[in-house]
Each structure stands twice: as C-alpha cells, then as structure tokens.
Amino acid sequence: MTDHRLILALGRLERAITRLEAGVEAAPSFGHDENEALFRLAERHRTLREATESAIERIDRLLGTN
The missing domain is CATH 1.20.5 (Single alpha-helices involved in coiled-coils or other helix-helix interfaces)
Structure with a gap:
C-alpha cells in the first residue's frame, strides 16, 4: 500500500x-420504566421463541421428519 x-x-x-x-x-x-419494559419485552420474546421451537419439534415428530 x-x-x-x-x-x-x-x-x-x-x-x-x-x-x-x-x-x-x-x-x-433509558429510565427505570423503559429498562423494565425492555426487560419484560425480552422475556416475552424468549418465552414465545421457546414455545415456537417446541411446537415445531412436535410437528416434526408428528410428520416423522425428525
């Protein structure tokens, strides 16, 4: 160079x-209220993600693709 x-x-x-x-x-x-809301949102996202993954695993087992 x-x-x-x-x-x-x-x-x-x-x-x-x-x-x-x-x-x-x-x-x-962010203030305390915003941080708390972000924390709750992240927890909700984690819960929904786990539920979705579990549902997909059950569907895979039912279809025999796992």
Whole structure:
C-alpha cells in the first residue's frame, strides 16, 4: 500500500470513529420504566421463541421428519 493510500485509509478510519462516537453520545438513555419494559419485552420474546421451537419439534415428530 502506498503512503498516499495509507493516509486516505487512516482518514476514513478516523472519520468512521468520529461518527461512532457521535452516535454513542447521541444514543438515548433509558429510565427505570423503559429498562423494565425492555426487560419484560425480552422475556416475552424468549418465552414465545421457546414455545415456537417446541411446537415445531412436535410437528416434526408428528410428520416423522425428525
């Protein structure tokens, strides 16, 4: 890699890091209520996912494809 291409690549990396840092600083901070709602949503998602996987396994067994 030539020096010029290296300098350009480093410039792109620096700009990308700057954008990432700005995004982190601009990210919303959640309060207790929002965190609790996100936790409940994640738990509900896990429960639904497990139920779906279980149903698919039962269907597979009924169809004899497992």
